[in-house]
Amino acid sequence: MGHAGSASLTIAAQHIFDGIDMRGPGSVRIAQGRIERISFGETAGASIRLPRDAILAPGFIDIQVNGGGGVLLNDQPTEAGVRGIVEAHRKAGTTGCLPTLISDRSEVIERLAVAAETCLEIPGVLGFHLEGPALNRSRKGIHPDAEIRVPDRRDLAAIKSFGDRGRSIVTLAPECVPASMIDELIAAGLRIAAGHSDATAAEIGQAVDRGVSGVTHLFNAMSQLNAREPGLVGAALGDDRLFAGIICDGIHVDPTGLRVAFRCKGRDRLMLVTDAMPLAGTNDRQFMLQGREITLHDGRLTGRDGTLAGAHLTMIEAVRNAVALIGISLVDALVMASRTPASFLGLGSELGRIAPGYRADLVAFNPDFEVVDTWMSGVGSMGEASKASERG
Template sequence: MGHAGSSSLTIAARHIFDGADMRGPGSVRISQGRIESITFGEATARASIQLPADAILAPGFIDIQVNGGGGVLLNDQPTEAGVRRIVEAHRKAGTTGCLPTLITDRGEVIERLAAAAEASLKIPGVLGFHLEGPALNRSRKGIHPEAEIRVPARRDLAAIKSFGGRGRSMVTLAPECVPASMIDELIGAGLRIAAGHSDATAAEIGQAVDRGVSGVTHLFNAMSQLSARAPGLVGAALDDDRLFAGIICDGIHVDRAALRVAFRCKGRDRLMLVTDAMPLVGTNDRQFMLQGRPITLRENRLTGPDGTLAGAHLTMIEAVRNAVALLGIALVDALIMASRTPAAFLGLESELGRIAPGYRADLVAFNPNFEVVGTWIGGAGAMDDASEASQRG
């Protein structure tokens, strides 16, 4: 279902989630990549696209942590072509905006991605980049290569700071492992900062938030935990309403009771669904190499040779489905955590995450079995076919 090159189209659906409420039937008129109007009622005969009767039209999913997909790990292919493969694999699962994520690596890998960043931002669906590391705490390294974990020196810092002018990019770091002035410098460059892979105390996190740290990377995983007199990063994240928190809702990384606690504390306006996806998404492969180590997929669980979890085998539509099933929440809450909330974290809340006049026409349609039946980025459509994903409406 194309209309990829047309400057205007109308999508009719019986069920429309507008970013706040489930409504419908109605139709969404798109012109020059933006939503022109939404009309509710049955007068949809003139629509260019009539969605299946059971389909839900919703704001497209935004994934702020995606390491790979389509057989590509960003660290191995920090190029425009590599980014395109990752983005197209995730688009099939409803992701219309993402931050391709580079985990801790050598300086030249960061520089290669920096060199490709501007061209990569022109790929439909790329909102910016996520540098997860290298300034992490070795004691909470997870699968990151210990040898490359470091406080960035001047050359590293210059490459990292260049992402501040590349869309809405972010850096995950352990605040206790870097000088406070470095946090100021990164934020000053235009980057968003998330605490993660960190052993920080709650007090250290509070100081970092006062400096402008605004996110938490994969809540509960690879961080200081909550206990009675040492609330840690988990406690600080649950307690501080200023912090947005990503969470991996695959039923493996975080127990469902912990997921529900996080939802009760943070709510749909601060908790964000992320995939932390690896290259096997969108392939039939069972293994890939991560910085020289074999990572194996068994029963949806990705692990390294020593059993350490190595990212997730997850897509955004699966994360939405899991959130409804594991947290027992309403579908609208899961959809908000998949689009409106990450848009707000990225400072794009007036552009993305709602179906409203003036918003960008980044949309997903899916059925009650959580199968994606169509995506549109800037009004350019792809239905069961990613070949149109490279065209802009």
């Protein structure tokens, strides 16, 4: 894996997706972890030459990643745990992510809160995603019933501390918390996504008016679109203010649903996410999730009762699947994997494009959707360059 932190280097490629168009041949000059120059038709003097069929693109941004490389964040809410997740997903082209904590005890949220500041110095950590605990039990999915609750003052203090820990997200069911709590979390600097929710479309509209801006794993664990009650699905599809993550593995959402979502939301509001679990990046077939055995079979992660338990997916696979299952262009899929999540996180002037001044977070992959290499600028607190990853 390449590193772009303090070194100056020039990468030459026959095909460059700059975040807007597929272009090339050309070269990208990197200095001090930032893109200094992009030149087309000019590849002489490059320090790195990619294979002729490789595509150079902005690195993928995954806003929902529970685990990878054998690590589940809930079990290891520590710097070492986060580092393990980031390293596992970097091999699949993810150069920026939000390690995701699912509903758990107050002590676990607090442990991650204590580690969060140090974790932000790990290249690739853009913030955190707290999925729960304020969810609707009727749409809990694999979240443990015992840990679903309206946050008390202790929980709130820990959750709000993530407001200045990068660009962090809280997923909640808007109908299950006081409106004032949504205001309080947004005022603390958090982005709020609706998910694991049985809300009506009207309730979602009111939440969006208050500042809710995202939807977590569209179609899954939420009120569905019906003739006279559009639910969260209908509200998400119909409201251009909402960004929506979607799990593009062919299991969580039927391909027809994927196509409908893309037609309604488009590449600028629909984001590819993995919802990955610890088995991503390993050859293992089982893991324990809060005392329950989760098994991988035919690409599907389930508990003993058949409930889906996250996804066995990486971002490069999500990009490949989006092209194959939705029938969209590679350009559209790449936008959904980088520029759109960057925009959702308020990082659209830093990430998601290959342009002067942007962070040098890049991925190169071949036509078989195999990652050739990645480069990371090294990210400390927002916008600050720090030590780049070592070649891995």
